[in-house]
Amino acid sequence: MQDDTPNARESLARQLAEAVAEALRHDLEARERVLLVVSGGSTPVPFFRALAATALPWSRIDVTLADERWVAESADDSNARLVRRELLQGKAAEARFTPLTSAAETPEEGVAEVAARVEALPWPASAVVLGMGGDGHTASLFPDSPELSLALSTAEPVVAVRTPSQPQARITLSADRLHQCPRHFLHITGEEKRAVLGRALAGDDTRALPVRAFLASPLGIYWAP
Numbered sequence: 001m002q003d004d005t006p007n008a009r010e011s012l013a014r015q016l017a018e019a020v021a022e023a024l025r026h027d028l029e030a031r032e033r034v035l036l037v038v039s040g041g042s043t044p045v046p047f048f049r050a051l052a053a054t055a056l057p058w059s060r061i062d063v064t065l066a067d068e069r070w071v072a073e074s075a076d077d078s079n080a081r082l083v084r085r086e087l088l089q090g091k092a093a094e095a096r097f098t099p100l101t102s103a104a105e106t107p108e109e110g111v112a113e114v115a116a117r118v119e120a121l122p123w124p125a126s127a128v129v130l131g132m133g134g135d136g137h138t139a140s141l142f143p144d145s146p147e148l149s150l151a152l153s154t155a156e157p158v159v160a161v162r163t164p165s166q167p168q169a170r171i172t173l174s175a176d177r178l179h180q181c182p183r184h185f186l187h188i189t190g191e192e193k194r195a196v197l198g199r200a201l202a203g204d205d206t207r208a209l210p211v212r213a214f215l216a217s218p219l220g221i222y223w224a225p
């Protein structure tokens, strides 16, 4: 039997790219610059490629991340590296990208500098594209993170995060900052994540499944097998 999974994921990525492009175009009619917040991980690659190929006035678009590992941009698991390699290509290279790391050794030392950089972006974002892990985390809002309560409640734009389940320290946009956007998109693939989302939709304990913090927002759910 033929496996249609790759096609379904490509098609999903194209639909999401068109919806995000539409949101950006809409806001560009009223604003000189607009902001797009994207996530890292493996899922967004086909979406990044589809969006990079979309006709947009990229020089008027700011791009930043929902979260980042506190690693050098040259590291394999740097979300910034992924965005530069997969999204900021062709005409999309004209977008202005704001990374979430600094030269500081730790996110705790670098958080103030990154916060100032993030504050300078043209909020509210036109679109926030979130991913989700199998543990229900989104951005770097992890269920086992000691900083989860802070990240869910603070008015600061970014929070340094250390999570027992994760090998690297991280930095994440706070829930408050991620909520500063009229359009959220959740991009997930596979049966495991569908089951996690089902559990999230069936309950309300945000600490157990932090993705719940965004289920009440206007949220476009983009899922494929």
Ligand SMILES: O=C1O[C@H](COP(=O)(O)O)[C@@H](O)[C@H](O)[C@H]1O
Binding pocket: 039, 040, 041, 042, 043, 044, 066, 067, 068, 069, 079, 130, 131, 132, 133, 134, 138, 139, 140
């Ligand atoms: O750690 C992360 O994981 C999630 C999901 O990643 P995926 O590889 O399962 O697609 C992602 O949304 C987040 O930005 C990233 O830092």
